[in-house]
Amino acid sequence: MSLALVLIGLMTFSAWRNALAREVAQHERNEIIQDTARREQEQLALTSQLLESNPLPICMTDMHGRFLTVNDAWEQFMGLPRERVLGLRNSEFLPAQEAKAYDSHNEALLLSGGQVRYEERLCRPDGSVCDVQVTKVRLESRQGQPLGLLIVKMDITAFLAARDLAEQASRAKSEFVANISHELRTPLQSILGFSELGMLRARQHDKLIDMFGDIHAAGERMLALVNDLLDLSKMDTLIGAFQFERHDVRPIVLEVASELGPQLEQKRLVLELQLGSDPLIAKVDRTRFAQVVRNVLINAVKFSSEGRSINITAALEDTSRIHLTVRDQGPGIPLAELEAVFQAFVQSSQTSDGSGGIGLGLAICQKIMVSHGGSIYAANAPEGGAIFHIILPIAEFTHFEPATTVS
Structure with a gap:
């Protein structure tokens, strides 16, 4: 009888200890879950803050092209409030031609993954036209399953205009250098020719030979510099030749x-x-x-x-x-x-x-x-x-x- 009581006591103690251990383990799991959820919420808040503070227009769509989120810069760039576009596709609030331009490359990107970057000329809601560099990235889960697209737009109208001005200035400079070089070469050839003639005719006069020799040497140095200028101005066009x-x-x-x-x-x-x-x-x-x-x-x-x-x-x-x-x-x-x-x-x-x-x-x-x-x-x-x-x-x-x- 005593042995049975002891056995029952031991079993009761073991069951209590196991229950306590399970309770502690469950409490630890709950804390881990809560901590993970808290970290995820903090990460989401940080991501949302970064998204909203980014000066570039950014949006995210699901696999069917429906907008999941947009940032403030996107709203200003498109002239549309997010309440009007979330859950919709481009074709549901944009003219057909514009929607087609915005959705270009989407199907291939969702199918193959990776990212794509290209330039487009787009019409703004206010009627203005701008040049935009578009970057699209397929988003994936940890298991590699596609979730949708992250789309970033950058207005490069001012950059392209500045580039065109710089290219025009460069062409103007090259043309000026080429023209002035050609104009300088003609008198230089005359200087060299007459200095050589002077050296030949002044064989009996050492001082004259030295003077004509200095003129000829200076002319050759000047001609070499002019040739270098002409070479540099033509180099970009000559490379293809x-x-x-x-x-x-x-x-x-x-x-x-x-x-x-x-x-x-x-x-x-x-x-x-x-x-x-x-x-x-x-x-x-x-x-x-x-x-x-x-x-x-x-x-x-x-x-x-x-x-x-x-x-x-x-x-x-x-x-x-x-x-x-x-x-x-x-x-x-x-x-x-x-x-x-x-x-x-x-x-x-x-x-x-x-x-x-x-x-x-x-x-x-x-x-x-x-x-x-x-x-x-x-x-x-x-x-x-x-x-x-x-x-x-x-x-x-x-x-x-x-x-x-x-x-």
Whole structure:
């Protein structure tokens, strides 16, 4: 009997303890549910606040195109109160043509997911027409099920107008530069011609030869600047006329190096070429790519001290691009100017004496490299001097004769 009482007591205690544990667990679950619900409410409130404070017109629709929510900016942009559109489709409160424009891309986006961005010219409720950039994103549940669309509109009318004005100003500037360059070239050719004639006829007069020589040198510098101006003004229109063909870039580098031989000898500079023995084939406009190499090499000659060396290397990098470097042993480029030197009419502070021209050569080089799908940038060598990096995408292999490597 005692044993039975003890057993009953134990069972009662166990049942009480289990009930208490269940009650505690249920209380904890309720707290977790309440906390989760509270967090969700806070998240919804934050999302709603962000939506309402966003200056861009934003709306959300369900899978059938019915409006679930809109923000204040959307109401102002459309000129419609939300009470009039919530639960409705575009076709139920807009003219058929406008509704069709607003609903473009919806069906495909709901089917495939992701997002789409496009520009539209839309008619506002007040009758005005504006250019709008529309971004649409398909919303999905955690399980990946589509819920509807989030649509954001941005009025870009002022931006497009400013862009058109900037393009017109740029075209006007280019036309002016091209016209003035043409006008300057004619008298410059006369100056060069008569200065050459003067040097020939003044062979017996050293002072006259020196004077005509100075005139000729100044005329050549001026003609080079005019040609650069003309080149820059035409570059944007010439890019489409580039003759891209497969070339081994090493012979092009060798040709430019040979062309600048007299300038190298004048400063007793040693040119070290490390171009390798394997062809480095890229699809380039030979004349324009040679212009890039020439401009960079001329800069290296200009900033190198007498008796120093200039190193040119070329190699295949990552099996997908050709990496050409031109390194001098000059003063280098200040860190703050490494990118600025590629802007038109900008020179490095190292050329404060005026020997650097008017700052067009590297700007032209950058335009040429971008048109080739490549790039050009500058850096400073740890041991001193500047390094110009020229990057080109490779072309498919074609047989070329190996170039001679010179040291």
